[in-house]
Amino acid sequence: MSTAYEIRGVTCRLGGRVIVRDVDLDVHHGEVLALVGPNGAGKSTLLGALTGDVPVERGEVRLGGRPLGQWSAADLARTRAVLLQANQVSFPFTVREVVEMGRSPWVGRTSAAEDDAAIAEAIERTDIAHLLDRPFTALSGGEKARASLARVLAQQTDVVLLDEPTAALDLRHQEEVLVVARSLAAAGRAVVVVLHDLSLAAARADRIAIVDDGRIVSVGEPADVLTPERVEQVYGIEVHVLPAPDGHPLVVPHRERSDTASD
Numbered sequence: 001m002s003t004a005y006e007i008r009g010v011t012c013r014l015g016g017r018v019i020v021r022d023v024d025l026d027v028h029h030g031e032v033l034a035l036v037g038p039n040g041a042g043k044s045t046l047l048g049a050l051t052g053d054v055p056v057e058r059g060e061v062r063l064g065g066r067p068l069g070q071w072s073a074a075d076l077a078r079t080r081a082v083l084l085q086a087n088q089v090s091f092p093f094t095v096r097e098v099v100e101m102g103r104s105p106w107v108g109r110t111s112a113a114e115d116d117a118a119i120a121e122a123i124e125r126t127d128i129a130h131l132l133d134r135p136f137t138a139l140s141g142g143e144k145a146r147a148s149l150a151r152v153l154a155q156q157t158d159v160v161l162l163d164e165p166t167a168a169l170d171l172r173h174q175e176e177v178l179v180v181a182r183s184l185a186a187a188g189r190a191v192v193v194v195l196h197d198l199s200l201a202a203a204r205a206d207r208i209a210i211v212d213d214g215r216i217v218s219v220g221e222p223a224d225v226l227t228p229e230r231v232e233q234v235y236g237i238e239v240h241v242l243p244a245p246d247g248h249p250l251v252v253p254h255r256e257r258s259d260t261a262s263d
């Protein structure tokens with residue numbers, strides 16, 4: 001597998017505070033890498049360092065072997081696509097227009113037929129055909145997330161960065177987003193996805209990186225990374241790690257029955 005990102009000793013400071021500390025990480029083509037970790041751990045900031053939107057104070061991010069700072073904005077837009085945590089569309093564009101925006105980096109380089117095919121595929125994979133004429137701003141949270149993912153897919157980039165794409169989604173659509181991520185990886189793309197559901201990450205990611213207080217405290221295959229001790233240490237909650245029927249680890253908090261009659 002070739003390397004998409006090489007991240008070496010990356011430190012990012014925002015608002016006077018160090019948010020990402022001395023991170024080393026490689027992201028390979030053909031893999032889904034899940035970033036997990038508590039709220040405020042620095043996952044979105046690290047993703048911002050990968051997109052080039054968050055300045056790197058120390059260290060280096062290389063994409064395709066080239067330092068990120070040497071990329072033109074136009075080349076970057078044809079190479080990596082980003083789904084931000086907040087779906088930042090404030091004008092009442094229709095859903096179709098939002099998806100079409102994914103093609104803007106390719107203007108003048110692709111035929112109308114190629115653009116139409118990319119848009120149609122993105123619409124189909126995100127299950128939004130029934131929403132195309134609706135204003136984006138009038139969609140539910142989950143519908144917005146899927147329309148935004150369609151824009152990202154329509155961009156047809158080698159690298160796809162998704163910040164909590166499943167946060168607002170129902171069970172079926174959560175699974176479908178990760179199935180899409182897997183199919184991108186199978187086609188040789190590199191996918192980095194921020195997730196909160198550790199069991200979902202374990203089932204669908206090739207590797208998991210746990211971010212805690214700006215550091216990557218563990219990275220590797222899900223079964224190696226998601227030990228009860230490590231999850232408890234990072235999240236501050238006791239968990240069971242059980243084998244799911246498909247063999248992947250399931251992470252379940254210790255829960256006391258609250259309906260036990262006292263007598």
Ligand code: ADP
Pocket residue numbers: 014015016019037038039040041042043044045046
């Ligand atoms: P996560 O995505 O893991 O929840 P973030 O990367 O969004 O975490 O944020 C990590 C920390 O950095 C948080 O404490 C957050 O308040 C802080 N932070 C994020 N963006 C900024 C910013 N622009 N200025 C100052 N602090 C920020």
Ligand code: MG
Pocket residue numbers: 043044045085163
């Ligand atoms: Mg975040």
